[in-house]
Amino acid sequence: MGKRIKAESARRPATPPAITPENRENQLIALAYDLVEQRLRDGTASSSETTAILKFGSTKARMEKQMLEQQMELAKAKTESLKSAKKIEELYSEAIDAMRHYQGYNTNDED
Secondary structure (H helix, E strand, O other), rough: OOHHHHHHHOOOOOOOOOOOOOHHHHHHHHHHHHHHHHHHOOOOHHHHHHHHHHHOHHHHHHHHHHHHHHHHHHHHHHHHHHHHHHHHHHHHHHHHHHHHHHHOOOOOOOO
């Protein structure tokens, strides 16, 4: 008998090599999902594969993912807020120095 080509690999076009580690990870995850999906269809998936897929698709997992995304957005917003507050503080300081200069005070000699 000759080599048997899997139907899945025969119809899937070759993907270009990943540029970043994150892209490579995503490629491997996609391949793993495809493999488990095929095993589920064939009835050869292990109980741990079936359980893992069920967990990934659960409401709890989706909510946890959404919560993590919101926490990341909140952390970014806090970082931007701190940067903005620092910039405002610098602008106030510059404005006060400018007012002192216009009033005739030399800010370098005040010690």
